[in-house]
Amino acid sequence: MIYTSFISYSISKFASLVLRDYFYLSDIYADNILELRSPKLINYTEIKSFNSSSGLPNINNVVNDTISPKQNKFEKKYKSSYSQDIVEIKKNKNKLSKKNRKTSNDALPGEIFIESQDELFNQDSLGLSLVKTNKLSKIKKKDKNKSGYFGNNQQVTNPLNTKNFVDQTDFVNNNNIVIDLPLSVQELSNKLNIPEAEIITYLFLQKGMSITINEVIDISTAKEVALSYNFNILKKEVTYQPNLVNNTYISDTSYVSRRxxxxxxxxxxxxxxxxxxxxxxxxxxxxxxxxxxxxxxxxxxxxxxxxxxxxxxxxxxxxxxxxxxxxxxxxxxxxxxxxxxxxxxxxxxxxxxxxxxxxxxxxxxxxxxxxxxxxxxxxxxxxxxxxxxxxxxxxxxxxxxxxxxxxxxxxxxxxxxxxxxxxxxxxxxLFSNPNQLACGFILESYLNRQQGSVANILIQNGTLNLGDVIVSSNIYGKVKSIMDTDGNKLHSSSASSIVQILGFSVIPQAGKFFEVVQSEKEAKKYCLNHIDNDNYSLKLLNNRVNISTNSNVKQFKLIIKADTQGSLEAITNLFAQIPQTKVQIYVISANFNIISNTDIELALATGSSIITFNLNINAQMINLIKKNNIVCHNFNVIYDLLDYVKSCMLNLIEPEYDRNFIGRAIVQTVFNMNKGSVAGCIVNEGKLKKMCYIHVHRNNLLVYEGLLISLKRLKDDVEEVLSINECGLMCDYSFWEKLDVINAYELVQKSKSL
The missing domain is CATH 3.40.50.300 (P-loop containing nucleotide triphosphate hydrolases)
Incomplete structure (x- = not known):
């Protein structure tokens, strides 16, 4: 039940009307209103029937809203007429509730207050907009970790206007960007502050590329997308910072020593x-x-x-x-x-x-x-x-x-x-503290079949001891062995030492920082805060899409085996620099250590070639490779490997030819034979050669092009016929007509390029 009350200011003019526990105030008493302290707008319903011209509200509607269950019998008796009123009341009620939500922000001083125990809001809620859409809230949830569709300082004046705001590039404060690596659609979206769907739509409609949000596009395609949204492409200026452990990281300076x-x-x-x-x-x-x-x-x-x-x-x-x-x-x-x-x-x-x-x-x-x-x-x-x-x-x-x-x-x-x-x-x-826990840099890493994960490290500060818990990026382990550059085993090693250690659970990433922690619990906590980005360049290499990817671009499938992580990194980075618009390198697998049975099975299943770098292949694997006719090559010099890969890619490219004009002939008569039609011609310019490429023109229209298969002078087969001589020729064309013009070309194969 809803209780509505209005308090009058003037006792002399006070009047009240009681109708079935509802209290109403006539509009004649609205001149003097009691000033309320700390008023609260609970809800506002616009009732036009309070105007002086309208009189009192329709009481029947109010009564019908609150009919008790005892009246159901009466309702059934007059069901035909009463049910229509109920439907109308419900419709009006829904319309009123919707209108209330839209206009609750703009309540005026002379308007009605309704008190309800179901809806209680504080005064601060009056300034909040109640207009929200599910679509906008989903977008906000999806992009809560992103910078948004707009620049950091850009404010959206109308959040509901989501139809056209994605097409406007004026919202981006800084239109200068750097694109120097292949990147996924999602990464490009974050860089440009443009929705992923907008970029996917552009690529599909403008470039005919059907791609998903996680697929990687090449640099040229990404630049085209950026330019279409009026961005300025800048050259990358990379600033490198040294990774030296500074003296500020030395916790106790009383024990420092020169390194x-x-x-x-x-x-x-x-x-x-x-x-x-x-x-x-x-x-x-x-x-x-x-x-x-x-x-x-x-x-x-x-x-x-x-x-x-x-x-x-x-x-x-x-x-x-x-x-x-x-x-x-x-x-x-x-x-x-x-x-x-x-x-x-x-x-x-x-x-x-x-x-x-x-x-x-x-x-x-x-x-x-x-x-x-x-x-x-x-x-x-x-x-x-x-x-x-x-x-x-x-x-x-x-x-x-x-x-x-x-x-x-x-x-x-x-x-x-x-x-x-x-x-x-x-x-x-150049100082270090030998009493601190060691920290430094991983120079190189690889897998030894007998020993496990091996890392060559440079200690920059502190002392590394056997049994220390060492952590790098998202992996950790306990130091089991320390060996110096001369191959001597050590119990500990101080700062400015290059040593080889065993103990990481898996192969650490070369180029990463390492440090020693107090316990495995602390190491696990450290690992949780670091993300594994291994083989990121390999993922970019395999997943990148360019404009010509949708055509029949051939793939050169490879399985790469290298001796160290640094070598593997150099090979994949080198492959990423090779143009791949005509032939794309697809690396099925890339890791270090010797060839295994798994690599042989993978090469057979995918039709891949195997290339190894600085590795020795045992006799058993060599026999398996020969038995299964797998292409496998071992390289010890990286530019030999690069030349081989480029050569294989060029072999996959279809040959292209330049046509050099060598002569012209005119058909004088046509002979029909069992083998086909023979065109009797006279060479009036240059010469005709056997197996040359010819164009047949009739009334200045090209009707045939192909190879000249047979060429005769009188009854003899000849290789060529010079000008002002008659000859007969035959090709895969039988619809010769008199006065057809034959243009002869010599095909010169173009040098292949990637």
Whole structure:
């Protein structure tokens, strides 16, 4: 039951009307209203019958709303007339309730207040909009973790207007974006602040691409989508930050001690980086490397006497081939001193410039080492001029960069270089706390069948002991073995040491940070806060879609086996740089360790080729491969592997030809024979050749094109007929007519390209 009350201001004019427990106030008493303190609007119903022109409300409607169960007999008696009234009342009631919700925000002072125990709202709720749609709430739930469809500072004036707002790019404050990698539709949606459905619709209608939200599109397609929404595509400017453990991370400075410097050797391939280390370490690593190039990141330690002090120097050798960019970045991030090696006879090359970029952006201390000064073709002045263009100016030219000219082959100036390294390390604050738990960087990782997961790590601070719980990214383990670069087993290892450890439950990701924690419970908690991004580049490679993907693009299916994670990373990154508009590389499986029976079965089931890198294949697997006619190749040099993959992709491309005009003939008569029709022609320009490509024109319309199968001069088969001679020719065409024009072309195969 609803109780409605109105309080009058004037006692002299007070009047009340009581009708079946309902109280109404006539509109003649609305002139003086008692001022209410802290009024609350519970609900508002607009009743037009309170106007003076309308008089009192229809009491019958109110009564009918509250009929007691005892009146059911009366209702049944007059069911025919009463039921219609009930239907009308219900309709009116529904309309009123809907109207109440729409107008509850805009109640006026002279309007009615209705008190109900079912709906109680506080005063603060008066300012809230009750207009909501289920569709908008779903969108908000879906994108609660996203930045939204609009820029961070952009406000939507009308949230209900969801029909056209996705098509407007003016809502995005910043229209400058960087697209430098293939990315999924969802990732592109987040980057552009445009709904995924909008992008999928655009690609389907404009490009004929039918894709899903999780499929990856290539860079060119993503840029086309961005440009269609008026975005500006910018070139990526990557800023690299060093990963050194700073002194601020040393918890107790009372126990700090000086640590050895980490020296990373950077430079272009074949500029003498490994030869330089051979000369320093008195070793012969160059002869042991396949192809004479470094294809992994390696660490070495030496003790050097300088000014009656023994300096421990830790060297990192990085590969110079373009495929190993990740390894070079890894080395640059952990280094204290960089050695930029430049060949005196070769000058600055792409990887030299790349190394300069890392050095400048990370603000590294460095020495420019000009190698191969024993060569006759050396041009040191040109090298200094080229380096000056990158703001690398030597001390003798007025700069502050140390330049040292050496010959790694003959050992010239090697001691001078080492002394400069010692002096430069003395100027740096290189400290560590041996009492802290160890932390550092994973340089490389791989799987050993006898030992399990192996990781080559660089300890940057603290001390690593046997039995320590070590954690990296989302994996952890207990250290079971520590081995130095000479193969000696250790019980512990201090800062600025490169060691090989066993103990991770699975193979850790190279390039990730590691640290030692107090317990396995803490390690598990650490892992929960980290996401596994392994094989992300492989997923991008396999799932990317381009405009031509919907056509019959051939796939080159591969199973890749590599020796280490760094090698596998370099191979997949190298494959991602190969154009794949005509043939797409599809990597069925990629992991490290030797070929197994599972790989053989997978290759048979998918029709894939197997390529291995720096691995030995046992005799049993070789026999299985031969027995099942599986294509399998082993490579020890990465550019040989790249050349092979490109060659296989080119073989899958259908040949294309250029047509060179060689002659023209006119049909004079037609002979019908059992084998087909023969066109008797006269060659009036150039020549006709057997197996040339011909176009037959009639009334300037092309009626046939194909190969000329047979060519005769008189009764003899000939290879060619020159101009102003008659001949007979035959091809897969029988509808010759007199005066048909035959244009002859020589097909020249185009060089295939990806």
């Amino acid at each position: 050895a410097p980490i020296i990373t050797v950077l430079g272009h391939v074949d500029h003498g980086k490994t030869t330089l280390l051979d000369s320093i370490l008195k070793t012969n690593f160059v002869q042991k490397e396949y192809g004479g190039i470094t294809q992994s990141i390696s660490g070495y330690e030496i003790d050097y006497n300088y000014n009656s002090n023994v300096y421990k120097l830790v060297f990192l050798d990085t590969p110079g081939h373009k495929a190993f960019k990740s390894m070079r970045i890894r080395g640059a991030k952990v280094t204290d001193i960089a050695l930029l090696v430049v060949a005196a006879d070769d000058g600055l090359k792409p990887q030299t410039i790349e190394a300069i970029k890392y050095i400048i952006e990370m603000n590294l201390s460095y020495i420019v080492v000009i190698n191969k000064i024993d060569k006759q073709e050396k041009n040191i002045t040109r090298i200094k001029e080229d380096l000056a263009n990158y703001k690398v100016i030597s001390e003798d030219w007025g700069g502050d960069v140390i330049f040292i000219e050496i010959s790694a082959l003959t050992g010239q100036n090697i001691d001078f270089l080492l002394s400069k390294i010692c002096l430069l390390s003395d100027t740096q604050d």
